[in-house]
Amino acid sequence: MKTRAPLALAGLLVLAIAGCSGNTTGSGANASGVTTLKVGTIGLSSDAALKIGIDKGFFKDEKLNIEVSTIANPPAGIAAAQSGQLDLAYSPSIPLLNALNQHVPLKIVSAADGYEASAKQPANLAQVDDTGLFVAKGSSITSPKDLAGKTVAIPARKAQLEVTISKVIKDAGGDPSTVKWMVLDFSSALQSLNSGRVDAAGLVAPFTGKAEAAGDVRLSSPGVAFFKEGAVGLYVAGASTTTKEPAALQAFQRGIYKANAYCNTHLAECQQVGADLTKVPLSIIQNGAHTYWPTSVDIVDIQRVNTQLVQLGYLSAPVNLDGVLFK
Amino acid sequence: MRKTLYVLLGVGTPVVLLAAWFVASAGSTNTFFPPLSYILERFQELWLFAHFSSDILVSLLNLVIGFALAAVIGVGLGFVLAMLPKVGGYVDPVIHFFRSIPPVALVPIFVSLIGFGIEMRIASITLAAVFPTLIATVDGLRGVDSTLKDVSAVYRLSTGEKIIRVFLPAAGPHIASGLQVSLQTAFVVMIASEMLGPSQGIGAMTLLAQQSFMIADMWSGIILLGVIGFIANMLFELGRRRLLAWYIGSRRLARAQ
Numbered sequence: 001m002k003t004r005a006p007l008a009l010a011g012l013l014v015l016a017i018a019g020c021s022g023n024t025t026g027s028g029a030n031a032s033g034v035t036t037l038k039v040g041t042i043g044l045s046s047d048a049a050l051k052i053g054i055d056k057g058f059f060k061d062e063k064l065n066i067e068v069s070t071i072a073n074p075p076a077g078i079a080a081a082q083s084g085q086l087d088l089a090y091s092p093s094i095p096l097l098n099a100l101n102q103h104v105p106l107k108i109v110s111a112a113d114g115y116e117a118s119a120k121q122p123a124n125l126a127q128v129d130d131t132g133l134f135v136a137k138g139s140s141i142t143s144p145k146d147l148a149g150k151t152v153a154i155p156a157r158k159a160q161l162e163v164t165i166s167k168v169i170k171d172a173g174g175d176p177s178t179v180k181w182m183v184l185d186f187s188s189a190l191q192s193l194n195s196g197r198v199d200a201a202g203l204v205a206p207f208t209g210k211a212e213a214a215g216d217v218r219l220s221s222p223g224v225a226f227f228k229e230g231a232v233g234l235y236v237a238g239a240s241t242t243t244k245e246p247a248a249l250q251a252f253q254r255g256i257y258k259a260n261a262y263c264n265t266h267l268a269e270c271q272q273v274g275a276d277l278t279k280v281p282l283s284i285i286q287n288g289a290h291t292y293w294p295t296s297v298d299i300v301d302i303q304r305v306n307t308q309l310v311q312l313g314y315l316s317a318p319v320n321l322d323g324v325l326f327k
Numbered sequence: 328m329r330k331t332l333y334v335l336l337g338v339g340t341p342v343v344l345l346a347a348w349f350v351a352s353a354g355s356t357n358t359f360f361p362p363l364s365y366i367l368e369r370f371q372e373l374w375l376f377a378h379f380s381s382d383i384l385v386s387l388l389n390l391v392i393g394f395a396l397a398a399v400i401g402v403g404l405g406f407v408l409a410m411l412p413k414v415g416g417y418v419d420p421v422i423h424f425f426r427s428i429p430p431v432a433l434v435p436i437f438v439s440l441i442g443f444g445i446e447m448r449i450a451s452i453t454l455a456a457v458f459p460t461l462i463a464t465v466d467g468l469r470g471v472d473s474t475l476k477d478v479s480a481v482y483r484l485s486t487g488e489k490i491i492r493v494f495l496p497a498a499g500p501h502i503a504s505g506l507q508v509s510l511q512t513a514f515v516v517m518i519a520s521e522m523l524g525p526s527q528g529i530g531a532m533t534l535l536a537q538q539s540f541m542i543a544d545m546w547s548g549i550i551l552l553g554v555i556g557f558i559a560n561m562l563f564e565l566g567r568r569r570l571l572a573w574y575i576g577s578r579r580l581a582r583a584q
Contacts, residue, residue: 079359086526095538102540104358156528183523183531188438197442267505 034063035248039235040071040086045205045274046113046233046291047090052273055258062251063300067130073156078104084240087313088252091236093227093305094160100319105239107326108302110253111231111260111294118229130222130289133165136193137215141200142246145174146221150199153189154184158314160203166220167310176312190214205288226308230301237265242326260293297326355368355456361543370547378532386517386528387555389445392525393452394513398506401457405464405502406490412432415465422461433518443524451520463505467498479503505568508564514556 041047050068053059059066069086071077077089078099091099099106115121121128133152135141143152147169154161166176179278182189182198183260189201194214202222203211212218223232235256237249267290274291285300302321310316374383408415426432437447439513471494485529495502519532526535533548535541568575 042521072539075540082358099540102538102542156538157531158539181526182443183526184438184443185435185523188435188443188523191439192442244519 010023010259013051020264034065035245035251036065036067037087037241037245037248037252038069038085038201040069040077040080040089041112042073042077042090043070044090044113044233045271045278045280045285046289046293048261048270048274049112049293050256051277052151052262052270053255055273056259056262058258058262059252059255060063064248064255064256066252072139075099076235077098078106081236081238081241082106083223086237086238086246087241088235088237088249090233092160093231093302094163094309095267096236097302097306097309098158098313099321100324101120101315102320104237106324107239107242108234108297108324110235110256111236111250111297112233112235112292113291114231114233114301115224115227115229116292121224121229125221125224126208126218126263126289128289128292129224130208130209130291131161131221132165132203132211133168133200133216133222134193134203134211134216134218135200135206135219136196137217139199139217141219143172144168147179147200148174149178149180151180151182151194151197153184153198153201155204156187156201157181157183157184160295161222163309163312164226165202166219166314167226167308168220168222170312177231185287206284209284211290226305228300228304231297232301234297239325246326253326257295258296263291263293264295277288329581353357356541359542364547366543366550367533369543370536370550373532373544373547374551380529382532383551383555385531388541389448389452389520389528390513390517390559391516392457396449396453396512397456397509400453401460401505401509404457405461406468406494407560408436408461409465409468422458425454426462430516434516436521438523447524448517448528452513452516456509457517459508459512460502460505463501463508464498467477467501467505468494470501471497472534473477496573499571501563503571507560507563507567510559511556518552541554 023030039050047068050066054066054068054298071086071089072081074089074091074095077086078091079097080086081089082099082104083315089110096106096108113127135142142146144165147165152165154165156162163182166179169176169179181190184192184198184201186203188206189198189203190211191209192198192217193201200219201211208218235252241250269293269294271285274280274281275285278285299321302324306315306318307319310318345363352360352362353364355362408418430451434447434451437451441450442445473499475493479489484492517528518533519531521528522534526532529548529551533545533552536544536548
């Protein structure tokens with residue numbers, strides 16, 4: 001659901017470390033029967049549910065000790081999960097499908113964040129989508145269709161914002177293959193948008209709020225347009241953890257879903273936790289899109305992403321999703 | 328006899344290492360460490376010559392222009408600072424301040440200031456690569472033997488003659504070492520500058536491959552970078568030997584005595 005500038009080269013480092021697998025320290029039940037799970041997140045306000053689960057003792061009740069660490073970007077987390085450096089890593093469905101497509105053995109353990117069922121979504125989709133496609137104030141571009149041949153800033157190539165914006169352009173009748181994609185971190189993207197160096201920018205909260213404050217125009221909410229509903233951010237585990245610690249992962253599922261459900265009913269409390277975690281002012285989180293924490297993963301939602309990636313040409317063939325859900 | 332041994336070692340070590348990698352990785356099913364045979368296959372498909380003009384040439388052109396600018400500015404500015412010791416004393420702290428900033432950290436600032444086109448990439452490379460040459464030039468000129476200065480004064484050489492005939496050759500070995508460090512820095516920043524802006528260039532392609540789990544492509548990019556770095560250094564070394572032949576000869580002579 002949320003993308004963060006995955007620009008860091010840190011992923012390469014993790015790949016290098018991935019070679020030294022085998023030392024899966026920390027995991028395994030200790031004398032009192034408590035199992036430690038190492039979870040990597042990318043530092044989003046939706047991590048609030050995981051924090052709530054730890055603070056309210058939902059994981060403790062399941063005899064789990066959760067160690068949270070922040071990773072640079074989803075690919076780095078996936079590499080760490082695959083090698084056993086992390087037991088669980090946060091990844092949106094698109095990087096996960098890219099990894100599965102390259103035969104990285106991963107399983108989806110639970111949902112981390114996503115969208116409510118379509119029927120329950122408000123008319124103004126900006127209220128649920130924390131991503132936005134913006135053009136500068138007074139731009140002649142009024143529809144995503146006009147972006148053919150134009151320059152669009154995104155945080156990383158072939159990642160979530162490029163894919164979702166391509167979909168929006170295609171659905172509006174434009175040709176996404178002619179777009180000139182510019183890799184820019186969000187602050188540079190916003191600055192370049194306002195100084196006219198790019199024609200449009202794909203942004204994520206809190207930068208969407210800053211764009212609106214500067215008078216920029218939201219063309220579309222590409223996240224919800226692409227994903228529709230269901231889980232987007234996922235907790236995934238590598239083969240070493242799924243074979244060694246199946247019981248602990250089941251316990252994690254129960255704990256995180258309890259926390260997700262809690263956050264959906266106690267939104268204000270979780271927004272405060274999210275603000276503390278990300279150091280983003282609470283008012284910006286409250287005024288931005290409201291996070292939804294799904295309490296299950298429906299394979300249909302993942303399959304829809306899979307199909308759309310093929311339709312847009314990002315995958316040459318759909319990924320086989322048999323058995324990708326951890327039971 | 329000994330020379331043949333050295334040549335054998337020089338050629339043999341990489342060959343043995345590559346062979347070891349090839350054998351050890353054969354049949355590997357680990358996604359992150361694919362067999363070398365597959366990496367080489369991808370290497371051929373990607374770089375020979377599908378992305379040659381669209382990515383390799385783009386990167387190399389930035390490298391060459393950035394490095395050339397850095398060399399000219401570094402040597403020129405170094406001369407000015409060394410010839411005017413007072414001014415040099417004043418700007419020394421500033422130079423060391425800028426030199427201490429990791430060049431990669433400056434890339435986002437350049438994006439804000441001058442956008443993300445080729446100018447940004449060349450400016451980043453030049454700025455990062457200028458300092459090693461500048462500092463080496465100043466050091467080299469300050470270390471010029473005072474007898475040389477006296478002799479050139481006695482012969483009443485003009486300033487131009489002094490610079491070209493006396494100071495430049497005398498500081499030559501220093502400047503060359505500085506240029507070599509600059510080349511390395513330019514290479515690193517060439518890759519880093521491709522992390523932002525249009526995804527064109529060897530660094531951008533390698534990064535993209537890593538992020539989309541095309542691990543063999545990533546390795547092939549890393550190999551290509553290694554090869555280019557090696558060739559660039561070799562070309563530099565050849566040029567240095569030619570230009571500083573007198574110096575290398577005099578050193579050999581001094582050792583032989």
